Amino acid sequence: MPYLAMLQQNYPFTFRFLNTDLHFRQKPCHHIEHSLRQLITNRRKCAETRTTAIIPGSEQSLFAKVQRLDSFKSKVRITLGTPQRNGRFDWPLEELQNMLHAEERGIETSALLGFGYTRSGLGLAQDYFLITQLLEDHIDGKKWLAEHPGQIETFIRKAFQLLDSLTSRNISHMDFWVGNLMQPTDGKGPLKAIDFENCFSRSTPYLSETLGFQLGFLYHREIYKLITEARYDSLVREFLRQKPTVSMDNFNEVYQVSKHSHLGRKERREFFLQGRLMLG
Structure with missing residues (x-):
């Protein structure tokens, strides 16, 4: 059928x-x-x-x-x-x-x-x-942070928790940025993920590289305006200490690229599929 x-x-x-x-x-x-x-x-x-x-x-x-x-x-x-x-x-x-x-x-x-x-x-x-x-009691993260810039670190930690939840269930969201993270309007409770168009719902042999892309992309889209890169890196290291299986060499190679480069939706998929960006 x-x-x-x-x-x-x-x-x-x-x-x-x-x-x-x-x-x-x-x-x-x-x-x-x-x-x-x-x-x-x-x-x-x-x-x-x-x-x-x-x-x-x-x-x-x-x-x-x-x-x-x-x-x-x-x-x-x-x-x-x-x-x-x-x-x-x-x-x-x-x-x-x-x-x-x-x-x-x-x-x-x-x-x-x-x-x-x-x-x-x-x-x-x-x-x-x-x-x-319709998530009537939620607001997207971009709007939330524009109104509550002082809550940036709390928001980032909640974003990391959501990313961990996705990863542990073999969901790799390749458009993981604040506009696709829905925050309860009262500021309480977990974030919700939306827009699963550019996404994989299976495991990847390149988990370190995929996480490197996702966390770099999160910073590159809006987050960089509200926090220093050094402080964001510190929060990322804090998050990764809970993940001893992540290869930091493989993670950092992709993380540094995605923090500072615009990558189209097809390019983003290469980190999941190939563990690297295929150029040319």
């Missing part, structure tokens, strides 16, 4: 409007259905590749992420639910899989409640929808 057909067994309620089919764990309420119709109608007029939207509901609001597929081959693969030649799925399906794996393994995140896509005139997937629980 194709992957998407198997997945739909766990999302048995289908909402249809115009040329869009969305599959849900539970039947959406009338307020959600009304909001979905508005979202789908507005999306047809939108030229942006990616959009996000809050879907208000009577008891629970949802969050939608919509991505337009950029190639004919991608549209065919996603319509059929088949992988690329390298065995990986296209980005929207990878994110869907990774979100399910993270949720199944007890990661602090927002639950995936629905998914689906809009079909083109040829019947191929065109816009892909991922619909999750």
Whole structure:
């Protein structure tokens, strides 16, 4: 049975409007259905590749992420639910899989409640929808730190705890930066991870290099504005003392690069797959 057909067994309620089919764990309420119709109608007029939207509901609001597929081959693969030649799925399906794996393994995140896509005139997937629980009592780390810069070290330590939780469950989040870490608005409790598009949900033989990338990337995206590099390095060493199996030579080689270099999402994956950055 194709992957998407198997997945739909766990999302048995289908909402249809115009040329869009969305599959849900539970039947959406009338307020959600009304909001979905508005979202789908507005999306047809939108030229942006990616959009996000809050879907208000009577008891629970949802969050939608919509991505337009950029190639004919991608549209065919996603319509059929088949992988690329390298065995990986296209980005929207990878994110869907990774979100399910993270949720199944007890990661602090927002639950995936629905998914689906809009079909083109040829019947191929065109816009892909991922619909999750709205974390109404949370705020993303970038906004939180802008309002609470004095809490930077507490936030970093909580980020390290979340990263450790992900790693111990064989989830390698390769876009681990403050904008993808959700902080409770009252400042209490653990962080939650979101945006699992660029992510692996299996173990890697290059754990030291992958951690080196993740911790360097966390510093490179926003954190460097709020803490000295020396102090951040000190917090990283404190964290790594709990991980005696990490090779510090391998870790540092990648850590120093990722702290000071912009790396695209495909480049980031090389630390997980190869243990090094493949250039050229």
